[in-house]
Amino acid sequence: MARVSGNTDGKRDERLYALGQAVAARRRELGLSQEALADASGVNRSHMGEVERGKRNVTTLNVLRLAEALNTTAAELFKKADL
Amino acid sequence: MARVSGNTDGKRDERLYALGQAVAARRRELGLSQEALADASGVNRSHMGEVERGKRNVTTLNVLRLAEALNTTAAELFKKADL
Numbered sequence: 256m257a258r259v260s261g262n263t264d265g266k267r268d269e270r271l272y273a274l275g276q277a278v279a280a281r282r283r284e285l286g287l288s289q290e291a292l293a294d295a296s297g298v299n300r301s302h303m304g305e306v307e308r309g310k311r312n313v314t315t316l317n318v319l320r321l322a323e324a325l326n327t328t329a330a331e332l333f334k335k336a337d338l
Numbered sequence: 339m340a341r342v343s344g345n346t347d348g349k350r351d352e353r354l355y356a357l358g359q360a361v362a363a364r365r366r367e368l369g370l371s372q373e374a375l376a377d378a379s380g381v382n383r384s385h386m387g388e389v390e391r392g393k394r395n396v397t398t399l400n401v402l403r404l405a406e407a408l409n410t411t412a413a414e415l416f417k418k419a420d421l
Contacts, residue, residue, distance in 0.1 A: 270402055314395045319353055319421060329421045333413035338402060 272309025355392025
């Protein structure tokens with residue numbers, strides 16, 4: 256019944272990758288490490304790398320948490336990812 | 339380990355609700371029923387109502403599928419939801 260947001264069985268989805276790269280670009284702009292962003296957003300540290308590499312089908316609430324920690328909006332992240 | 343995108347235990351999250359209302363507004367603009375949008379997007383029919391009511395932490399891939407079926411973008415849906 257419950258759908259799992261989890262990883263994508265090692266496969267990279269190009270759209271998730273584009274979103275992950277938008278997150279990574281903004282993170283680097285702010286001079287944050289993946290670990291620092293994970294801690295600031297509450298996203299599991301072990302998931303951050305997968306999110307940025309497009310290997311995790313991240314939930315809306317986690318996208319919003321990442322956007323907030325990056326001092327931006329989900330709309331802006333999706334726009335930068337051309338999604 | 340895996341996080342569940344599933345429902346939010348009956349609680350409404352105001353941000354998920356705003357996104358759901360942006361989906362619903364666009365759906366109505368196009369004259370689609372929830373069932374028609376579910377079928378067009380591939381989102382589970384039984385989940386569509388929960389998505390629109392902010393009771394489901396929808397995954398990024400499902401937001402993208404909904405946006406595509408609504409002939410819009412995820413960026414636009416999040417922008418309309420002020421997220």
